[in-house]
Amino acid sequence: MVSLVLLKWMRNISPEMLLLVQILWFLPVTGAAPSLTTEQLDMGVDWLSRFGYLPPPDPVTGQLQTKEALTKAIKAMQKFGGLKETGVLDQATLGLMKTPRCSLPDVSDAEVTVGRRKRSLTPQNKWNKRHLSWRVRTFPKDSALLGRDTVRALMYYALKVWSDIAPLNFHEVAGSDADIQIDFTKADHNDGYPFDGPGGTVAHAFFPGERFTAGDTHFDDDEAWTFRSPDSHGMDLFAVAVHEFGxxxxxxxxxxxxSIMRPYYQGPVGDPLKYDLPYEDKVRVWQLYGVRDSVSHTNRPVNPSQTAEPPVLLDLPENRSTVLLARDAPDRCSSHFDAVAQIRGEAFFFKGKYFWRLTREKHLVSLRPAQIHRFWRGLPTNLDSVDAVYERPGDHKIVFFKGLKYWVFKDNIVEEGYPRPISDFGLPSEGVDAAFVWLHNDKTYFFKDNRYWRYDDHLRRMDLGYPKDSTLWKGLPPQLDDAMRWSDGSSYFFKGKEYWRVPGSDMEVEPGYPRLIAKDWLLCTEMQSDSPDTEPKSTETRINGHLHPDHAENGYEVCSCTSDTASPLGVRPSPSPIWLLPPLWTLSLALRSELL
Ligand SMILES: [Ca+2]
Ligand SMILES: [Ca+2]
Ligand SMILES: [Zn+2]
Ligand SMILES: [Zn+2]
Structure with a gap:
């Protein structure tokens, strides 16, 4: 009855314990899901081990943890996949396990081996260089579905998705020493990640590093790779390539x-020439490499006569939503903010329907604001602004106020049952101007006009003796826009274009304040107005056949969130010979003809 898979997994468990282990396993599992077959259980255990949820059993204590470990692994898998955490292999769970996916594990080895002591993922590897070469070494054998030129063009655009926003530059080479070797291969191909025929695992890639295989990307050639498939048949090559290049x-x-970095195949993602990464992925790549430096133009050839003609990027039809966003979006340099909050150590500045995000190091992650309702899932789409936002002490949930209502978020998803009335807090029916948590006593403070309240979020009740007169905070103006604590131990208060700092446990503004918000927080020079319409773009565009590199109109570099920025002009490594390949602009034409 005990299959090979189970035996393999339990090879370190003493034979005497095997029966007990078997009973412990089968009772709860079969009890909750009576239709579960041994085959399904084998499949489940194998799947959980393969993708990092199930560690090899400890030789000493393994037999005591076995049932617990399996339930825990199933729950972790369900949580990661967005399923209900039942801890048993129910139909939804088995269904997700059969979904085509990437071969790489969801949980790193380091996280598994430390067991209960939760440790963050191993430090992410990244490239130390900013110019990376790529090459498609082997092509899909069934070229009836996808021609070679189309495959190369799709790889080009899938890499460009990342280099458009991060200071990385990809160039195609013909030699065998490309950083990113791309192969279409099947079954066992000698790298420890054998493919498995149609379905199951569809692709994988190796993380950056010093190893020979670093950056290499493999696609299972037993999949029916497609592009612009009229029905939902096949695997969309562009969507999978963007994920693997991530x-x-x-x-x-x-x-x-x-996120494009979810492990499961999500289907086609639309036109490769218009694809825009989800915000979550942008933030994660910015955390690794910083935002693309808009002024260095490192992807411009040093000497055009020695290098390939840059590919002609197809003219895109006017993107309606982008235009609307640009016209509607507020100016970060000239306006006040509705709300400001420190969330997970980062700063968020809210204005109208938009917000800007700053890293822990106070680096603005993008000049272009993000739409509130697209990131904070569950707020009404017609919400035109917010009043105040703060991260709750204790459970670290995020609370949004607007008028007489409030919403509670776990990460960026709204909790059930919201909005609720702010009378829950004991606040008067006038709304709030500002909300922040004072580091000094871990209490939450609400401000409205010239009064303030002190609330205990641990006991969920208002402290006695409030409201008090806000002039007790010496130097602060009445009718604040919002306030937040910051990682330097100080509290910051915002109103109009100015902000005030109150250090430590003082209730008095530090000398030298107010200062300008735009200048100190939002990368604006004095007197500068910088609407998103004039935001510098990182790509070069061709107008009437002439190359017009965009210039940063700000006169300064957009922040780079890491210390090493893109290499300056002149140190670009000379490209490997590419004359064996048709120039990529012909590929763009090939792709365009396929698009039309
Ligand atoms: Ca497969
Ligand atoms: Ca406010
Ligand atoms: Zn993956
Ligand atoms: Zn491989």
């Missing part, structure tokens, strides 16, 4: 609902 530059899998 690994090739150092990203790991995520459970975020809106």
């Amino acid at each position: 690994h090739a530059i150092g990203l790991v899998h995520t459970s975020a609902m809106e």
Whole structure:
């Protein structure tokens, strides 16, 4: 009855314990899901081990943890996949396990081996260089579905998705020493990640590093790779390639609902020329490499006569939503903010329907604001602004206020049962101007006009003796826009274009304040107005056949969130010979003809 898979997994368990282990396993599992077959259980255990959820059993204590470990592994898998955490192999769970996916594990080895002591994922690898070469070494054998030129063009655009936003530059080479070797291969191909025929695992890539295989990307040639498939048949090559190149530059899998780095195949993602990464993925790649430096133009050839003609990027039809976003979006340099909050150590500045995000090091992650309702899932789409936002002490949930209502978020998903009335807090029916947690006493403070309240989020009740007169905070103006604590131990208060700092446990503004918000937080120079319409773009565009590199109109570099930025002009490594390959612009034409 005990299959090979189970035996393999339990090879370190003493034979005497085997029967007990078997009973412990089968009772709860079969009890909750009576239709489960041994085959399904084998498949489940094998799957959980393969993708990092089930560690090899400890030789000493393994037999005591076995049942617990399996339940825990199933729950972890369900949580990561967005399923109900039942801890048993129910139909939804088995169904997700059969979904085509990437071969790489969801949980790193390091996280598994430390057991209960939760440790963060191993430090992510990243490339130390910013110019990376790529080459498609082997092509799909069934070229009836996808021609070679189309495959190369799709790889080009899938890499460009990442280099458009991060300071990385990819160039195609013909030699055998490309950083990113791309292969279409099947079954066992000698790298420890054998493919498995149609379905199951569809592709994998190796993380950056010093190893020979670093960056290499493999696609299972037993899949029916497609592009613009009229029906939902086949695997969309562009969508899978964007995911795998995410690994090739150092990203790991995520459970975020809106991410190209979810481990499961999500279907086609639309036109490769218009594809825009989900915000979550942008932030993660910015955390590794920083934002693309808009002024260095490192992808411009040093000497055009020696290098390939840059591919002609196809003219895109006017993107309606982008235009609307640009016209509607507020100016970060000239306006006040509705709300400001420190969330997970980062700063968020809210204005109208938009927000800007700053890293822990106070680096603005993008000049372009993100739409509130697209990131904070569950707020009404017609919400035109927010009043105040803060991260709750204790459970670290995020609370949004608007008028007489409030919403509670776990990460970026709203909790059930919200909005609720702010009378829950004991606040008057006038709304709030500002909310923040004072590091000094871990209490939550609400401000409205010239009064303030002190709330205990651990006991969920208002402290006695409030409201008090806000002039007790010496130097602060009435009618604040919002306030937040910051990692330097100080509290910051915002109103109009100015902000005030209150250090430590003082209730008095530090000398030298107010200062300008735009200048100190949002990368604006004095008197500068910088609407998103004039935001510098990182790509070069061709107008009437002439090359017009975009210039940063700000006169300064957009922050780079890591210390090493893109290499300056002049140190670009000379490219490997590419004359064996048709120039990529012909591929763009090939792709265009396929698009039309
Ligand atoms: Ca497969
Ligand atoms: Ca406010
Ligand atoms: Zn993956
Ligand atoms: Zn492989």
